[in-house]
Amino acid sequence: MRYQIFSSNHWKCNALFWWCIAVLILALSAMVADAIAADTERSSxxxxxxxxxxxxxARVGNCMGCHTTKGGQPFAGGRRLSTSFGIFVTPNITPDMETGIGLWSEEDFWQALHQGRSRDGRLLYPAFPYTEYTKVTRQDADAIFAYLQSLSPVSQVNSPHDIFFPYNSKSLLAIWRALYFKEGAYEPDQSKSETWNRGAYLVQGLGHCNACHTTRNILGASQDEALAGGQIMGMNWYAPSLSSHLEAGSGGWEIEEIVALLTTGITKRAVASGPMATVVRQSLQYLSQEDTYAMAVYLKSLSENVSSNMPGGVSFSVMSGSLRKHMDLGGKLYEEYCQTCHGSDGKGVPGIYPALAGNRGVTMDSPMNVILSVLNGGYPPTTAGNPRPYGMPPFQQVLRNEEVALVVSYIRNAWGNRSSLVSAVDVDRSKGGNY
Ligand code: HEC
Ligand code: HEC
Ligand code: HEC
Structure with missing residues (x-):
């Protein structure tokens, strides 16, 4: 992965050069992927x-993503998850007899996944998304358990959580569960196709999309209808609504484009960034074609009745003085720092640099993610379909808060985009988190 800033004169020949390199890398990585696949088949x-x-x-549920530290042994736990309630440290779920779940039975495991109770009866915190996993079938839970038990045991003692008062109280957790947790099972909708139901089962259950894509109340409980979007706890990222056409609803998209976003993390008008890039990299890219397709069918249906051509954001009939000033100053900054990659027309380069024109990640109401993208830079996820993604450099050290506000306001309102202006205070606020 690399940053690449082109000077505009060299753009054409450079683009051709990198294109050739990309084709070469694609060919090579396909060979490597085949070799790895053959190897995995042998070993299993x-x-x-x-x-x-x-x-x-386990891939679909991304168990490894949470239960592994950076550079640590897979599934041995120890990863620290920051939330507004404190830090949760994930436990060891390898079959080690002393420090892992080696002594657990299928029944114990089912109780954890389905009811959020540990083997010793302890109530588990919903930082473990059993609120979603409760919809997983017994058969699927048993298969995940069989897989975890087949791993090599890793001896790694669990670290205690570091949770703030009063959230560390056991009785508060019991009350929380009484109020907000309902043990469940996925109930198929008989009026829908088998494919739709498979997609719904994956999205609502093991895929735990609602763990992020929902508004939470002060006690961290999901507040509104499923997948309606919300700020992620303990992170500044906003997980957009998957049902609103103004955010990430895909009612107006072709199924193929939704599938491409889930498997490669990048399409002509969207890119999975921040925590979503992680979800694609660690989990979604490994889904079978049938399951990705089913997920896409279900996601599309969440906002099917809305036309994709409806304008997004605020509409300005006349350009206000404040907007004109932002557009002038922001436009200059854009030309200097952004245009080489995202283009003077904001259309980017397909599959390499995302389009900013017509990109709902840029125009949606919450400016949080756009600001974070500019401050932190980032990469689309590394996937089989996009094995060496081009990155974006961070501008945190390059631009002052006021300048970030101007350039972000500009891209939210250039090329037919229409959205609210962003202030230096918004930029400052977005620096407060830990992601
Ligand atoms: C978003 C992060 C996250 C994901 C994803 C996740 N877990 Fe966990 N898991 C946790 C946390 C945090 C705990 C500790 C909860 C507690 O101690 O109250 C936990 C606890 C557990 C426990 C209880 C262990 C014990 O010793 O009591 C089991 C079993 C478990 N997870 C299995 C899984 C499986 C299987 C998956 C995938 C299907 C999974 N987890 C996915 C965060 C996660
Ligand atoms: C760890 C939190 C998290 C989880 C879990 C998660 N998402 Fe996201 N998702 C985000 C964030 C943050 C964004 C906004 C950043 C972006 O646009 O990529 C996002 C964006 C998206 C987008 C819009 C991408 C774009 O740019 O248009 C889609 C579609 C999406 N998620 C689908 C899903 C589905 C389906 C699942 C479950 C399989 C899921 N997400 C699980 C955090 C999450
Ligand atoms: C070197 C090329 C490069 C430059 C220069 C660059 N970007 Fe990017 N930009 C990218 C790439 C690659 C991505 C995808 C990264 C990711 O997914 O995290 C991206 C992503 C973004 C996104 C997120 C889009 C989305 O859908 O989530 C925004 C917003 C953005 N850039 C704005 C800017 C602005 C504003 C500037 C100038 C201040 C700029 N970029 C400069 C390459 C660049």
């Missing part, structure tokens, strides 16, 4: 079908 010969299915389902 003799393992039960349940274990294989469990390995796949």
């Amino acid at each position: 010969e003799g393992q039960g079908e349940g274990v294989m299915r469990g390995a796949y389902l």
Whole structure:
């Protein structure tokens, strides 16, 4: 992965050069991927079908993403998750007898996933998304358990959570559960196709999309209808609504484009960034074609009745003085710092630099993610479909808050985009988090 800032004169020949390199890398990585696939098949010969299915389902649930520290042993826990209630440290779920779940039975595991209770009866915190996993079937839970039990045990003692008063109180957790947790099962909607139901089952259950894409109340409970979007706890990122056409609703998209976003993390008008890039990289890219397709069918149906051509954001009939000033000053900054990659027309370069024109991640009401993208830079996820993503450099040290506000206001209102202006205070606020 690399940053690449082109000077405009060299753009054409450079683009061709990098294109050739990209094709070469694609060819090479396809060979490597084949070799790895063959290897994995060999090493899983003799393992039960349940274990294989469990390995796949653990990917869908992204168990490894949370239960692994950077550079640590997979599933051995120790990853620290910051939330507004304190820091949760994920436990070891390898089959080690002393420090992991080696002594657990299928029943114990089912109780954890389905009811949020540990083997010793302790109530678990919903930082473990059992509020969503409760919809996973017993059969799928057993397969995941069989897979976890087939791993090599890792001896790694669990660290205690570091949760603020009063959230560390056991009785508060019991009250929380009584108020907000309902043990459940996925109930198929008979009026819908089997594919739609498969997609709904994955999105609502193991995929735990609602763990981020929802508004939470002060006690961290999901507040509104499913997938309506919200600020992620303990992070500054905003997870957009998956049902609103103004945010990330995909009612007006072709199924193929939704599938491409979920598997490669980048399409001509969207890119998965920040925490969503992680979800694609660690989990969604590994889904089978059928399951990705099913997810896309379900996601599309969440906002099916809305035309994709409806304008987004605020509409300005006349350009106000304040807007004109932002557009002038912001436009100059854009030309200097952004245009080489995102283009003077804001259309980017397909599959390499995302379009900012017509990009709902840029125009949606909450400016948080756009500001974070400019401050922190970033990469689309590394996936089989996009093995060496081009990155964006961070501008935190390059631009002052006022300048970030101007350039962000500019891209939210140039090329037919229409959205609210952003102030230096918004930029400052977005620097407060820990992501
Ligand atoms: C968003 C992060 C996250 C994801 C994803 C996640 N977990 Fe966890 N898990 C946690 C946290 C945090 C705890 C500790 C909760 C507590 O101690 O109250 C936990 C606890 C557990 C426990 C209880 C262990 C014990 O010793 O009591 C099990 C079992 C478990 N997770 C399995 C899984 C499986 C299986 C998956 C994937 C299907 C998964 N987790 C995905 C964060 C996560
Ligand atoms: C860890 C939190 C988290 C989880 C879990 C999560 N998302 Fe997201 N998602 C985000 C954030 C943050 C964004 C906004 C950044 C962006 O646009 O990529 C986002 C953006 C998206 C977008 C819009 C991308 C774009 O740029 O148009 C889609 C579609 C999406 N998520 C689907 C899903 C689905 C489906 C799942 C479950 C399989 C899921 N998300 C799970 C955090 C999450
Ligand atoms: C070197 C090329 C490069 C430059 C220069 C650059 N960007 Fe980017 N930009 C990218 C890439 C690559 C991504 C995708 C990164 C990601 O997904 O995190 C991106 C992503 C973004 C996004 C997020 C889009 C989305 O859908 O989530 C915004 C907003 C953005 N850039 C704005 C800017 C602005 C404003 C500037 C100038 C201050 C700028 N970029 C300069 C390459 C660049």
